[in-house]
Amino acid sequence: MSALIKYDQARQALAACRNVDDIKDIRDKSEAMRLYAKQANDTELEQWAAEIKLRAQRAIGEISAGIAKQSGGFGIVPSGGKHKAEVLADAGISTSTANRYEKLATIPLADVEALIAKHKDAGKPVSAKAVLATLAKPAPAPTTAAAAPAKSPEPPALNEDAPDFSTLAAGAHQVSEFAHAGDYPDNDDTPDFLDLLRAEEAKVAALEAENAALQERIKFLGDSDQAARIEALALERDAMMSLSATRFDDFIKANKKVVDYTKLLDKMRKAAGVEKYSDILSCITPISKEA
Known part of the structure; x- marks a missing residue:
């Protein structure tokens, strides 16, 4: 073709x-x-x-x-x-x-x-x-500051113990370069570790997106200037923070698995003396079964 x-x-x-x-x-x-x-x-x-x-x-x-x-x-x-x-x-x-x-x-x-x-x-x-x-x-230049709007009711203080998701950016990308270079063989002999790595990477991506959505919602609840809804929104915000903290823990665990699997594959590749992860399997000699 x-x-x-x-x-x-x-x-x-x-x-x-x-x-x-x-x-x-x-x-x-x-x-x-x-x-x-x-x-x-x-x-x-x-x-x-x-x-x-x-x-x-x-x-x-x-x-x-x-x-x-x-x-x-x-x-x-x-x-x-x-x-x-x-x-x-x-x-x-x-x-x-x-x-x-x-x-x-x-x-x-x-x-x-x-x-x-x-x-x-x-x-x-x-x-x-x-x-x-x-x-x-290019981004537009900042305009002259407008008159300050009327001060709105102060929302409840944010929980200082809430996890800081800005620290996740580095950890989320600690996987080896092969995960983003397409070094995934598409045959049935793919090592189990690659399948596990794929699954954990997908979980990390999903948790990252969910964390972003939760933080967006938390920010809205904290910045809301609708006085009549402040008290009710505070309750929802606290619930969101609790869920966000849980997802933070899930994210860290999933990301650690990705890093661990990658390190193990790196060791296997070096031990086999090959450049690509897809070549590891070809270096493994099956143990023959006795009749």
Whole structure:
């Protein structure tokens, strides 16, 4: 199958997708194809795969931004569907990645197409990073401070013992580079440790998204200026904090498993004398059974 046929099929599949999960699947497959093409020195296929990946990232941003517009402020879809954090968690997309894709979606398609063509002419693969660096509008300069609004009733003080989720960013990404480099063999002989690592990574992503949603809700409850609701909201806020603390513990445990599995795989790879984790299995000699 020629690169052009693969490219056309991917474009058609992407155009037919209407949900984040399917589009993310195209994004991941395009990235795998891009890495393969790069290793094989197939520059044409690498450029096309990079383009499909970029289009998928932008499509995810459009859908993610649409969920936010329908959410009423907390990612709740009026039709009764899942809220934004759940949609992103189910697809394995972090809130920071979704925000970057949404920013990508704000750039006019005509401008993106022009930059894609420019990269093709230069023989270079395009990327979301290049698009954002070239076309994204800079943040607006701060305006003159407006008159201070009337002072609203003070909300109840926040619990100082509540966990600080800003410290999770570093821990959440302590997995080895192979987890993000596509070094996952897709055959039935995949070592069990890779399956365990995949499961724990998915759990970490889901907990990260849930923690972000909880913190957003807690912030709203703490900053609310509606005096009539302050007392009732304080009770809900405390309940959210309790749940948030529980999820914090779950997050730490899941992330520790990811790190432990990665370290074990690193040791196995070094002991086997191979570069890739997918080559570990080939170095294991089965023990023959006696008749």
